[in-house]
Amino acid sequence: MEALYENIFRRKSTRNFNMDALDEASLLRVSDILHRAPNLFEGLDVHFHIIRDGSGFSEKATGIIGAYTKVKAPHFIVVTANTQSGFRQAVGYSIAHVILAMNDLGIATCITYPGVDKSVIEKHAQLEEEQEPVLFIAFGNPENPLELYPKADYYKRRPLKDIIIQGPVKRKYKFILEAVRLAPSSFNTQPWRFSVDGNRIHLMRVKLGFIKSKFFTSLNKIDMGIALAYMIIAMKSKGMKFKLVKQSIPHTDMEYMITIEIQE
Ligand SMILES: Cc1cc2nc3c(=O)[nH]c(=O)nc-3n(C[C@H](O)[C@H](O)[C@H](O)COP(=O)(O)O)c2cc1C
Missing domain, CATH: 3.40.109.30 (putative nitroreductase (tm1586), domain 2)
Structure with a gap:
């Protein structure tokens, strides 16, 4: 938890990714993080699917609310859940752990809203029965390595x-x-x-x-x-x-x- 806590103060979203794939060892580490992500509620597991070919996918899979959702990245994680009561909070809880752990490895992320039909996603990821896509996490190396971590005055947040x-x-x-x-x-x-x-x-x-x-x-x-x-x-x-x-x-x-x- 110590490492996750420290990463709260040095995480930011990345929207300009280097489109080269991450190496296998890094992808394995991401997979490991996803397996270990905690769930908020018993009986409401959040699931993750890595899409390795992010460039083909991001063309089709983003864009419903204009430029905001249009993030091109070498890889994506599709976050899914069974849509029972509390599933959105459950997704938020799990992905917070995921993005902080990925940040700790020096992997850049951006949470994005999936502006496409489930059928498009299913061409790239095999979703289990009753699992609905809720979010994507774009990930990879940032185009500019210096932009992985926030500058001192980065956070625009309410006091x-x-x-x-x-x-x-x-x-x-x-x-x-x-x-x-x-x-x-x-x-x-x-x-x-x-x-x-x-x-x-x-x-x-x-x-x-x-x-x-x-x-x-x-x-x-x-x-x-x-x-x-x-x-x-x-x-x-x-x-x-x-x-x-x-x-x-x-x-x-x-x-x-x-x-x-x-x-x-
Ligand atoms: C549920 C959720 C959905 C988001 N969707 C998008 C998105 O579709 N496109 C995008 O560029 N950023 C998206 N973001 C990232 C936020 O814009 C970003 O976290 C916020 O502006 C704060 O900036 P920071 O992450 O750099 O601290 C999303 C974040 C969350 C938590």
Whole structure:
């Protein structure tokens, strides 16, 4: 967890890839990371399929919302799940571990939204029954090796005071929120908010207006899974003990997700 935590502060998305394939040893290491990726919920496993020939695939498989999704990369991972309740959060949780572990190996990544039919994906990856594609992770070497890691002023993120909707936050817990603040999110929307009550951190998602709702809400649920993973990675790296508990916390502008109860 120590290595994953450290990588929170030196990961960024790469959109310009060198189209040369990675060597076999690196692809094997990626495969190993995918096998070891943790799942958020028992009985809701997130699956991964590596597409080795990324150049042919990226032409067909990206582009539904304009240039944003158009990432060309030497390889892709197709992330799939059974679409039962909570699957988007589960996907976010697993991929957060994957991208940080890949970053630790010096492999560049970009999460992208799959703007194509399942039938196109199935020409390149054999999906198991009832598994639906949720996301892609483009990966490889960056075109410019210096762009693998973020520069000091890279992260455009909301300050803590904007994402903590209720406090105060004890000083010893601040690092958890500092870590999650840097998490990647779709369109960098950073939909997470925190209501902190002593040793309990309630994780909330900003509710979107009706027009924006359907598509962006789906993506934001993935973002929330990533946020939870970042918090857990931060706490585990410091050996903190905690429980995830579901409470009932109604809020007019926020959707309550889960509470992290830290053992003091
Ligand atoms: C669920 C999700 C979907 C994303 N989809 C795309 C995408 O389709 N195209 C893209 O270029 N970046 C995509 N991103 C990357 C975000 O734009 C990026 O994480 C965010 O702008 C923060 O930048 P950083 O990752 O460099 O820290 C996605 C990220 C997430 C979490």
